[in-house]
Amino acid sequence: MYKQRTLRCGSRQARFSLAMQRIMPVAFTFMLAVMLPSHALAAGLFNYLEFKASRLESIPKWVEVLGRVKAEWPQLEDCAKRASACVNRPQKDWRDAMLRWKSQGVNKRVLDDVNRFFNAYTYITDSKLLGMSDYWQTPTQFLARSGDCEDYSIAKFFTLKALGFSPDNLRIVVVHDAVRDIAHAVLAVKMDGEEYILDNLTTTPLAARFVFQYTPYYAVNETYRWVFVKSSP
Numbered sequence: 001m002y003k004q005r006t007l008r009c010g011s012r013q014a015r016f017s018l019a020m021q022r023i024m025p026v027a028f029t030f031m032l033a034v035m036l037p038s039h040a041l042a043a044g045l046f047n048y049l050e051f052k053a054s055r056l057e058s059i060p061k062w063v064e065v066l067g068r069v070k071a072e073w074p075q076l077e078d079c080a081k082r083a084s085a086c087v088n089r090p091q092k093d094w095r096d097a098m099l100r101w102k103s104q105g106v107n108k109r110v111l112d113d114v115n116r117f118f119n120a121y122t123y124i125t126d127s128k129l130l131g132m133s134d135y136w137q138t139p140t141q142f143l144a145r146s147g148d149c150e151d152y153s154i155a156k157f158f159t160l161k162a163l164g165f166s167p168d169n170l171r172i173v174v175v176h177d178a179v180r181d182i183a184h185a186v187l188a189v190k191m192d193g194e195e196y197i198l199d200n201l202t203t204t205p206l207a208a209r210f211v212f213q214y215t216p217y218y219a220v221n222e223t224y225r226w227v228f229v230k231s232s233p
Helices: 014-035 060-081 089-104 108-119 126-130 139-145 149-162
Strands: 041-043 048-053 170-177 182-191 194-198 214-220 225-230
Touching: 048 214, 060 089, 060 139, 060 149, 089 108, 089 139, 089 149, 108 149, 108 182, 108 194, 139 149, 149 170, 149 182, 182 214
Parallel strands: none
Antiparallel strands: 041 048, 048 225, 170 182, 170 214, 182 194, 214 225
16 A cells, blocks of 8 residues: 655655655555545545545654654643743743634634744754754744744644644645645645645635645645545546
8 A cells, every 4th residue: 555755845855756656646546446435535625536544654754743742742731821831932922822812713813823923933944954854843843943844834733723723624735836846745724614725835824726836645634644636627
């Protein structure tokens, strides 16, 4: 069975992975389409067909970061309640923002504000920041030192979850950006009949139906993963 490969934002080494992933998800999902009942594949993100599965092991970077978030989140949760529990200035800024957002409820305005808050951090590659080719950071790590595309998405994911957004409506999506011809990651959020894309490249979340440059390869949340194939015209 096809095992998704982790893609690094904008890396040259990702080009080969991108070429392979243009082929493999299609073949994999075609096989599923033949083997599974028609209701197993559903129209979804960016006008692609989606297949949802509950096994996350094929996305090891995500499984690993989930474990680290579980260990670190209680400290951030405590910071959100008590300023004295925040260990640095970025955490205090996050706490102040959380207090504002919580008072606004679960709505599109909060999506906009969360996206802008994290996008204010300067983009930095894993190789420059850590001397590593690929590392998925926790929100705690991102707040302290920024990161690259999947790190923005992870920080937004867990912040929105803490604000009361259903985790079932949140998923991190690894895509190919056709405009820049590089790998990229965004956060997709379902709300009010739309699926909004929170992107470190755009200030305002856009409805996915208005985003045309991304080819989705796979998506994940804490429970499921998805693979995609282009729907027929």
